[in-house]
Structures are given as structure tokens and as C-alpha cells.
Amino acid sequence: MNELFGEHGAFVWISLAAVAIGIAVELWTLRRATR
Amino acid sequence: MTTPHPLWRYASPAHFLPLTGRLLPLLWLLAALGIGAGLTLGLFIAPTDAQQGETYRILYLHVPAAWIAMVCYGAMAFWALWGLAWKTRLAFVLMRALAPTGTLFAVLTLITGSLWGRPMWGTWWVWDARLTSALLLALLYVGFIALTTAVDTPDDPRRGDQAGALLALVGALNLPVLYFSVTWWNTLHQGASINLRGSSIAPQMLAGLLLSTLGFWAYAGAAVLTRARLLLQARVESEARWPRAIGSLA
Numbered sequence: 550m551n552e553l554f555g556e557h558g559a560f561v562w563i564s565l566a567a568v569a570i571g572i573a574v575e576l577w578t579l580r581r582a583t584r
Numbered sequence: 585m586t587t588p589h590p591l592w593r594y595a596s597p598a599h600f601l602p603l604t605g606r607l608l609p610l611l612w613l614l615a616a617l618g619i620g621a622g623l624t625l626g627l628f629i630a631p632t633d634a635q636q637g638e639t640y641r642i643l644y645l646h647v648p649a650a651w652i653a654m655v656c657y658g659a660m661a662f663w664a665l666w667g668l669a670w671k672t673r674l675a676f677v678l679m680r681a682l683a684p685t686g687t688l689f690a691v692l693t694l695i696t697g698s699l700w701g702r703p704m705w706g707t708w709w710v711w712d713a714r715l716t717s718a719l720l721l722a723l724l725y726v727g728f729i730a731l732t733t734a735v736d737t738p739d740d741p742r743r744g745d746q747a748g749a750l751l752a753l754v755g756a757l758n759l760p761v762l763y764f765s766v767t768w769w770n771t772l773h774q775g776a777s778i779n780l781r782g783s784s785i786a787p788q789m790l791a792g793l794l795l796s797t798l799g800f801w802a803y804a805g806a807a808v809l810t811r812a813r814l815l816l817q818a819r820v821e822s823e824a825r826w827p828r829a830i831g832s833l834a
Contacts, residue, residue: 555638
């Protein structure tokens with residue numbers, strides 16, 4: 550993990566995860582409402 | 585009676601629904617390509633920053649999120665004003681459709697900003713003008729959703745529309761404070777690196793940032809239009825029930 554984004558790599562990964570989760574939740578709610 | 589401007593016809597569901605139906609696949613595709621290419625370039629190809637090291641890569645997420653959160657609220661206020669002035673149903677639908685996506689990006693701005701701040705500033709949070717006005721923006725979004733949901737009645741969204749529109753307009757006063765906070769006050773948050781006069785960052789970094797921003801914009805547009813279609817269809821169906829209900833009373 551640290552090899553890719555250096556000493557503070559975890560902060561970059563958690564940011565990516567937060568964005569991915571946020572978008573996934575929004576897409577899921579939109580998909581559920583569309584059905 | 586004067587002829588309405590050709591743009592007005594798009595305020596009708598009969599035009600808005602087919603138009604957005606054609607636009608949405610393009611926006612989803614643009615979102616996937618822009619986010620994919622922008623983040624690949626930004627996270628894996630762009631050079632390491634001389635001062636911030638690898639941690640600066642969080643900005644490929646933070647900066648687009650912050651722009652979207654801010655502009656979505658501006659658009660909400662624009663449609664609120666439009667709806668109050670001309671009473672078009674579509675204006676209030678768009679105002680409401682913007683709120684959840686704006687909330688998502690406002691919260692992501694705070695999370696990613698905090699995750700960047702801890703290793704770079706040595707703190708998760710400071711009460712400086714930029715961060716405080718960004719928090720206020722997120723709270724305004726949440727307040728807007730709470731207010732409209734609380735005021736709505738099952739078959740009449742107009743009270744919720746008007747209450748929400750007022751809050752959207754009053755809350756828009758926060759936008760210039762948020763945008764200019766880094767120049768008006770001496771904040772810990774850095775000033776803008778990109779403006780209309782140019783940019784102060786390396787071309788490869790800039791390309792990644794612009795591509796990911798384009799992708800996130802397309803995503804936000806697609807999500808908002810999808811939600812607007814759902815809200816509009818629900819309203820059209822709800823209004824269609826009225827004549828039937830009145831007919832059954834007669």
C-alpha cells in the first residue's frame with residue numbers, strides 16, 4: 550500500500566474508498582428508485 | 585399574448601423527458617471515461633509533488649468534489665429563483681434533484697480535505713474561513729433536504745418547493761464567502777491554483793485534474809438528471825390522479 554502512494558498511502562486509499570462508496574450508494578438509491 | 589421563448593418548451597415534461605433520455609447515456613459514458621482516465625493519470629502517471637510527495641494525489645478527488653458541491657448549490661439557488669419567479673414545475677424539480685448529489689460531494693469534500701490535512705497540516709480540522717464555510721455548505725444541503733421532506737404533504741409538493749427555495753436562496757449568500765475566503769482572510773487553506781488567467785501546476789497534473797473534473801461533472805449531471813426525471817414523473821402521475829379523484833367524488 551505504502552509502496553504506491555508513499556509514507557501516507559493509507560490517506561490516499563481511504564479518500565478513494567470514501568468517493569467510491571459515496572458514488573456507489575447514490576447509484577444504488579437511484580437504481581432502486583428507477584425500478 | 586406573446587409567443588414564449590423556444591427554451592420554455594423544455595420546461596414541459598413532454599420535451600424534458602425525451603431530451604434527457606437521449607442525453608443520459610452520453611453523460612454516463614463521459615463520466616466513466618473521464619473519471620477512469622483522469623484518476624489513472626492523476627494517481628499513477630503524474631509526477632510526485634516536490635513539497636507534498638504522494639499525498640497531493642488526494643487533490644484529484646478533493647478539488648472536483650469541492651467544485652461540484654459549490655456549483656450544485658449555485659444551480660439550486662438559480663432554479664429556486666426561477667421557480668419562485670415563473671412558477672415552472674421543472675425549476676423546483678431540478679432544485680430538489682440537485683440537493684442529494686450536492687450533499688454527497690460536500691461531504692466528500694470535507695472527508696478528502698480532512699484526510700489530506702492530517703499528513704500535510706498535522707491536523708484533521710481547523711476552524712478557518714474556508715473549512716468553516718465548506719462545513720456550512722454541507723449543513724445547508726442537509727437542512728434543505730430535511731426542510732423540504734418535513735414540509736411536503738403526500739399529494740402537494742408546492743409548500744416544500746417554496747420553503748426549500750427560500751432556504752436555497754438565503755444559503756447562497758455563503759457561496760461568495762466560501763469561494764473568496766482564501767483571499768479575504770488569512771486561512772490555512774491554500775489559495776486557488778487554477779483560475780481564468782491560467783494555472784500554476786505542472787501540465788501532466790493539470791491534465792489529470794481537468795479530466796477527472798470533467799468525469800465527475802458528467803457523473804453529477806447524469807445523477808441529477810436521472811433524479812429529476814424520477815421526481816418529474818412522480819409529479820405528473822400525482823397530478824393525473826387529481827381529476828380521477830374529483831371524478832369519483834362527483
